[in-house]
Each structure stands twice: as C-alpha cells, then as structure tokens.
Amino acid sequence: MIHAKETSNSQGITGDRPDPFIRNDQFNFIKGQTDILVNGKATSSDAEVLSVLRHLSQEKVFDLFPSLSEEQKAVLQPLTAVKEPADAENFLGQLVAYVVPFQNVTDQHLKKLFPKAKKLKGPKLDTFDFRKLSYLGWIESSTLMYLVIERDGRLDGVHGSFNRSAKYGICSICNRHSEVGLFTARTKGSGQDNFIKRGNYICQDSATCNSNIDTLEYLHKFVDLLQ
Numbered sequence: 557m558i559h560a561k562e563t564s565n566s567q568g569i570t571g572d573r574p575d576p577f578i579r580n581d582q583f584n585f586i587k588g589q590t591d592i593l594v595n596g597k598a599t600s601s602d603a604e605v606l607s608v609l610r611h612l613s614q615e616k617v618f619d620l621f622p623s624l625s626e627e628q629k630a631v632l633q634p635l636t637a638v639k640e641p642a643d644a645e646n647f648l649g650q651l652v653a654y655v656v657p658f659q660n661v662t663d664q665h666l667k668k669l670f671p672k673a674k675k676l677k678g679p680k681l682d683t684f685d686f687r688k689l690s691y692l693g694w695i696e697s698s699t700l701m702y703l704v705i706e707r708d709g710r711l712d713g714v715h716g717s718f719n720r721s722a723k724y725g726i727c728s729i730c731n732r733h734s735e736v737g738l739f740t741a742r743t744k745g746s747g748q749d750n751f752i753k754r755g756n757y758i759c760q761d762s763a764t765c766n767s768n769i770d771t772l773e774y775l776h777k778f779v780d781l782l783q
C-alpha cells in the first residue's frame with residue numbers, strides 16, 4: 557500500500573500534511589496499543605491471532621476520533637505494522653508531530669481562573685512540554701495544588717489542599733496505581749454560605765499522571781465533582 561504522504565513526497569508536493577489532531581490522552585492510548593502489539597508478537601507466533609490483534613488495535617484507535625480524513629488515517633495506519641519495540645518507537649516518534657499541544661496559558665488566564673488566590677505564583681510554564689499535557693498541575697506553598705484543564709476549547713481551574721499519602725493508591729484522574737495524595741477542595745453546598753469539603757486521591761506527580769491519562773473521562777469527572 558502506498559502512503560498518502562509518500563505519494564505526495566514523490567510528486568514533490570508539500571504542505572498537505574494534516575494539522576495536529578491527536579490529544580495527549582489519545583496519544584497515550586495509541587502508545588498503549590503499540591505495547592499490546594509488541595507484547596502480542598512476543599507471546600504468540602500464531603499469524604491469525606496477531607492479525608486479529610492488529611485489526612482490533614486499529615479499530616480502537618480510529619474509534620477515538622469522531623471523524624478522520626484519509627490523510628489522518630494514513631498517519632495512524634502504520635500502527636498495524638508495529639511488531640518490535642523499535643517499530644513502536646519509530647511510529648510514536650512520527651506521531652508526535654500530530655499532537656495538539658495544551659492551550660497556551662498566560663498569567664492573565666491564571667488570574668481569571670483563580671481570582672481569590674492573591675499570592676498565586678503560577679507554574680514554571682517553560683518547564684512543561686505542552687504536547688504532553690491533558691491538564692496543567694502544580695503545587696505551591698507545599699500543600700496547595702492547582703489544576704488547569706481545557707474543555708471545549710476553554711480553560712477551567714480547580715484548586716485545593718494536597719496531602720501526600722504514604723501509600724500507593726488509584727489516582728482518580730488517570731485511573732492508575734501510583735504515588736498519590738489526597739486533594740480536597742471546598743465547594744459550594746446547597747445553602748448560600750454552605751460549603752462542603754470534597755476530594756479524592758490523585759497522583760503526586762502531574763507529569764506522571766499526564767503520561768498515564770488515556771481517556772479524559774476521569775479527569776472531567778474529577779473536576780465536575782469539585783465544582
């Protein structure tokens with residue numbers, strides 16, 4: 557099969573590369589599928605089993621996107637050829653160019669998102685790789701945690717206190733077993749001056765958490781609980 561990109565290159569046409577269309581969580585999901593394929597190759601020599609596995613992987617990856625152009629399909633298609641760890645690495649290396657970075661966050665945004673935090677320092681924005689974020693999370697004054705998420709193109713923020721746990725647990729944002737802490741926030745109850753404390757365990761390290769997230773479902777539920 558000829559690749560859309562190879563065809564265009566051979567004709568010397570450039571600029572028809574699709575725009576970034578893969579979110580961090582989708583990239584992580586695809587990465588998980590390459591692991592499944594590499595492990596499948598390592599544990600089964602049955603060609604039919606492997607073929608089914610590849611088709612399943614492709615189907616699941618295509619299903620992540622509400623619609624895909626032929627060019628976008630061509631970007632994802634090499635997944636089915638992943639057999640060895642090096643194949644996975646090459647494929648994922650190519651995909652990085654198509655990852656949509658997290659929305660640019662400025663000090664102005666932070667002031668709007670957290671109007672009551674007068675002494676807010678904000679995160680060291682230049683230390684983040686925005687292509688590897690589903691949310692921007694940081695800790696200030698050792699126990700205050702801030703999270704900025706992006707939903708339907710808009711930024712949203714939650715903050716609360718954070719107490720590191722000595723035990724491992726399931727993170728309610730990435731749904732993985734990891735080093736967690738209890739995040740608690742005060743949210744408005746039913747009455748006017750009625751506040752209730754709500755919280756849940758989440759990863760201590762937001763970079764690890766972001767690299768685990770392969771669906772936004774839990775992140776959105778977590779934020780909804782606090783608002």
Ligand SMILES: [Zn+2]
Binds near residue numbers: 734758764
């Ligand atoms: Zn997590």
